Amino acid sequence: MINDIPTHRPFDAFQAFVLDCKLFWTRQMFPEVRRAYLAKVAETGAQPKTADDVRALIGADTTTEFFGWFERHQQRMKYSGRHGLAVHYAQHRDLIREELNEPLPERLLRLNPDFVQPEYYTSIDIHQHPGGVWSDETAGYVYERGAKSTAPLLNKAESLHHRLTAQVLERAGRPVRAVADLGCGFGGSTRPFYMDHPEMDVVGVELSEPCLRLAARRAMEEQATNVQFVQGDAADTGLESGRFDAVTSTMVLHEMPPSHIRQMLKESHRLLAPGGISVHLDFLVRDDPFKLFVHYGHSARNNEPFMVPLNKMDMEAAHREAGFDSVEIVPFEEMSGALAPGMTAWRFPWTLIIARKAA
Numbered sequence: 194m195i196n197d198i199p200t201h202r203p204f205d206a207f208q209a210f211v212l213d214c215k216l217f218w219t220r221q222m223f224p225e226v227r228r229a230y231l232a233k234v235a236e237t238g239a240q241p242k243t244a245d246d247v248r249a250l251i252g253a254d255t256t257t258e259f260f261g262w263f264e265r266h267q268q269r270m271k272y273s274g275r276h277g278l279a280v281h282y283a284q285h286r287d288l289i290r291e292e293l294n295e296p297l298p299e300r301l302l303r304l305n306p307d308f309v310q311p312e313y314y315t316s317i318d319i320h321q322h323p324g325g326v327w328s329d330e331t332a333g334y335v336y337e338r339g340a341k342s343t344a345p346l347l348n349k350a351e352s353l354h355h356r357l358t359a360q361v362l363e364r365a366g367r368p369v370r371a372v373a374d375l376g377c378g379f380g381g382s383t384r385p386f387y388m389d390h391p392e393m394d395v396v397g398v399e400l401s402e403p404c405l406r407l408a409a410r411r412a413m414e415e416q417a418t419n420v421q422f423v424q425g426d427a428a429d430t431g432l433e434s435g436r437f438d439a440v441t442s443t444m445v446l447h448e449m450p451p452s453h454i455r456q457m458l459k460e461s462h463r464l465l466a467p468g469g470i471s472v473h474l475d476f477l478v479r480d481d482p483f484k485l486f487v488h489y490g491h492s493a494r495n496n497e498p499f500m501v502p503l504n505k506m507d508m509e510a511a512h513r514e515a516g517f518d519s520v521e522i523v524p525f526e527e528m529s530g531a532l533a534p535g536m537t538a539w540r541f542p543w544t545l546i547i548a549r550k551a552a
């Protein structure tokens with residue numbers, strides 16, 4: 194089994210180094226760049242409003258340049274090179290294939306052998322993951338392991354996925370009997386629904402076959418009987434209209450161009466029962482030009498080009514066009530204290546986008 198691979202010390206040591214780099218970047222470098230920015234604002238009396246205004250002020254500073262360079266290269270090292278994730282799991286290809294080929298209960302996984310991936314998806318090595326999260330049979334494992342160092346302050350026991358699940362159930366205002374998790378990846382965002390709520394009918398929809406196969410494998414290991422993973426496009430799932438009390442997604446909108454997001458919102462509306470709730474958790478910066486500058490920089494450095502157009506989208510208009518009457522956009526506290534004024538470390542601008550289908 195892949196989890197039984199003997200500890201490979203150089204790989205573990207290297208990935209621990211990458212994680213430490215990310216932690217240093219998060220806790221030390223980000224506040225340092227922010228301090229330099231605030232000092233420059235005070236010194237010049239400038240009133241920056243946009244990411245470009247901030248770039249004009251501090252973009253050429255050595256600290257800022259190093260901050261960006263460090264982020265780009267630690268992410269590259271995480272995946273590529275001798276002890277990178279993609280290389281490591283490729284060395285264990287036979288074991289992974291064997292594990293994924295073990296028979297699963299039939300209802301767990303519905304793949305589509307004729308599925309054609311959208312072009313926006315195949316044209317980018319998202320997150321600098323060579324081949325993206327879809328093209329290699331080991332990609333689900335690479336992604337699962339890689340997620341551990343993406344936002345290193347997050348606490349697994351009190352995970353953002355559990356927090357989102359709690360928010361969905363609370364905000365639904367009625368029993369949630371069925372939920373669709375669009376863009377479920379390897380099932381991290383689907384798991385709290387199916388594990389903690391065995392009475393729920395849970396469906397995870399995802400483009401990537403390797404991710405879906407790992408998601409189904411993990412659900413089998415958990416002996417879950419109330420979940421199905423389906424290969425499909427979140428913008429056109431083929432699932433039954435009106436089946437779900439809640440439709441959610443986590444970190445998916447920012448991986449799509451706006452035209453696809455608009456389609457996905459229409460699809461969310463179609464899938465919902467009357468009175469059902471749509472909750473998409475993603476990244477939006479609304480207030481602070483410095484955070485905008487860092488976020489847009491992250492988009493470029495991490496090969497996630499659609500973060501910028503997502504941030505510029507008119508969410509109200511897109512939801513109205515999709516059939517919703519209104520939308521609520523609120524900050525999301527992904528861990529205790531994340532929204533407290535004393536939080537100086539870097540964090541993603543987690544945001545909930547919530548809408549309800551008319552009853």
Ligand SMILES: C[S@@+](CC[C@H](N)C(=O)[O-])C[C@H]1O[C@@H](n2cnc3c(N)ncnc32)[C@H](O)[C@@H]1O
Nearest residue numbers: 376377378381382399400401426427443444445
């Ligand atoms: C950042 S991951 C998040 C995965 C999961 N929701 C989680 O929170 O762990 C984004 C996922 O969206 C998937 N994705 C991107 N575009 C999609 C689409 N049009 N339909 C379904 N899934 C999509 C990607 O394959 C990827 O697995």
